[in-house]
Amino acid sequence: MQYYIITYGCQMNHSDSERIADHLEAKGIPMAESLEKADMIIVNMCSVRQASVDRVFGLSDRFRALRTAKPGLITVLTGCIVKTDKKKFDKIFDRVVEINSFADWLDSLAGVVNSETKPEAKRNTKISVGIPITTGCDNFCAYCVVPYTRGPLISRDWRIILEEVEKRVEKGAKEIWLLGQNVNNYHFDGVDFAQLIEKANAIPGDFWIRFTSPHPKDFNDAAVKAVASCVKVTPYFNLAVQSGDDTILKAMARPYTAKQYIELVDKIRQAFRECRTGIESTVALSTDVIVGFPGETEDQFLNTAALFKKIGFDMAYIARYSPRSGTAAAKLSDDVSESDKEHRFLELTKILFATSQRNNEKYVGTVLPVLVNKVFEKEGRWASGKTRSYKTVKFRLDKGIECAAGDIVNVRITEALPLGLGAKLP
Ligand code: SF4
Numbered sequence: 001m002q003y004y005i006i007t008y009g010c011q012m013n014h015s016d017s018e019r020i021a022d023h024l025e026a027k028g029i030p031m032a033e034s035l036e037k038a039d040m041i042i043v044n045m046c047s048v049r050q051a052s053v054d055r056v057f058g059l060s061d062r063f064r065a066l067r068t069a070k071p072g073l074i075t076v077l078t079g080c081i082v083k084t085d086k087k088k089f090d091k092i093f094d095r096v097v098e099i100n101s102f103a104d105w106l107d108s109l110a111g112v113v114n115s116e117t118k119p120e121a122k123r124n125t126k127i128s129v130g131i132p133i134t135t136g137c138d139n140f141c142a143y144c145v146v147p148y149t150r151g152p153l154i155s156r157d158w159r160i161i162l163e164e165v166e167k168r169v170e171k172g173a174k175e176i177w178l179l180g181q182n183v184n185n186y187h188f189d190g191v192d193f194a195q196l197i198e199k200a201n202a203i204p205g206d207f208w209i210r211f212t213s214p215h216p217k218d219f220n221d222a223a224v225k226a227v228a229s230c231v232k233v234t235p236y237f238n239l240a241v242q243s244g245d246d247t248i249l250k251a252m253a254r255p256y257t258a259k260q261y262i263e264l265v266d267k268i269r270q271a272f273r274e275c276r277t278g279i280e281s282t283v284a285l286s287t288d289v290i291v292g293f294p295g296e297t298e299d300q301f302l303n304t305a306a307l308f309k310k311i312g313f314d315m316a317y318i319a320r321y322s323p324r325s326g327t328a329a330a331k332l333s334d335d336v337s338e339s340d341k342e343h344r345f346l347e348l349t350k351i352l353f354a355t356s357q358r359n360n361e362k363y364v365g366t367v368l369p370v371l372v373n374k375v376f377e378k379e380g381r382w383a384s385g386k387t388r389s390y391k392t393v394k395f396r397l398d399k400g401i402e403c404a405a406g407d408i409v410n411v412r413i414t415e416a417l418p419l420g421l422g423a424k425l426p
Pocket of ligand 1: 137138139140141144146147181215
């Protein structure tokens with residue numbers, strides 16, 4: 001038996017797929033080279049946007065053809081599934097399995113599998129590894145399906161998390177992502193997010209710690225101090241603002257004001273300036289924001305634009321609002337026109353490009369470590385990767401210089417671009 005996984009959506013889903021793959025391979029089930037060669041196809045889906053859901057519905061014809069060619073094929077759906085969609089998916093997939101009980105389901109399959117297959121070699125060592133620290137979410141932001149698809153927030157045992165970090169680092173991981181829908185609400189057996197960060201930072205080895213996603217309401221002083229003072233934590237994170245207008249934030253059920261968000265960013269920036277030196281003392285910030293939430297007026301949008309200018313984000317994931325069935329916001333009228341949503345999207349993009357370019361200029365002339373994720377040919381040999389501040393960097397490899405994905409290479413930053421940096425080997 002061989003498996004194939006198709007993953008849609010966020011890092012959390014990719015991390016879950018990794019864990020499913022590890023679980024299967026520990027049972028001796030290898031990954032197939034292609035969908036056609038697989039005996040079991042697992043789709044790990046995302047319901048955050050309708051387009052992702054439609055892509056899964058769109059697999060129906062493909063599966064029909066694959067089943068004709070291979071009648072014993074097993075198709076399994078897991079991930080973020082809205083309950084009301086489940087019945088429709090039951091018609092396409094042989095099994096629809098909750099992500100939290102996936103391991104149990106795999107174990108029930110193990111009897112069949114163990115009699116058919118032999119353990120295979122492990123897949124290649126991963127350089128960048130996601131480790132879930134929480135699953136689910138209790139926040140019920142008005143536009144979001146996650147609390148319905150993934151259930152309430154559950155924190156994993158910190159001892160298991162730290163063991164996983166240790167093992168991954170021993171195997172060569174250079175970048176550990178601590179993952180969850182609301183990471184800084186982590187609490188298990190008296191250990192909170194700040195303490196978990198301190199414990200992870202104390203693990204020996206040369207690796208970087210990243211985390212996503214924190215919620216502004218849970219970023220307490222202890223967490224600010226921990227992320228700024230623990231040197232393995234990179235000076236970058238995503239802090240979703242969603243809107244810069246207090247009325248819209250309230251309608252979204254985001255329990256903070258624009259002023260509180262700005263004060264939090266100031267506090268974080270101040271803590272990094274106090275705890276770190278050089279370019280490490282500058283935190284790069286990205287955010288998530290929605291334009292055209294039901295009832296959002298032009299003036300309310302302008303408050304978001306003003307916040308964007310004030311904070312000066314390095315990156316932003318800007319979404320045009322679209323209703324997701326089952327959420328509180330889906331009951332509201334989606335009354336902002338598509339052209340207004342588009343105009344607001346473009347306005348924020350314009351501000352982002354300007355602030356990001358300005359922020360990137362601070363890096364020119366510095367020598368920074370880059371975690372290489374790709375080496376490629378394009379009129380010569382090039383490498384690209386990420387700095388600790390999560391900036392994309394591209395640099396030419398001089399003749400005779402060997403470099404591969406997973407290497408950490410020092411480069412001199414030579415050029416600031418709107419969403420990245422140009423560099424050369426020093
Ligand atoms: S914090 Fe809000 S947006 Fe994030 S997963 Fe929870 S409900 Fe969704």
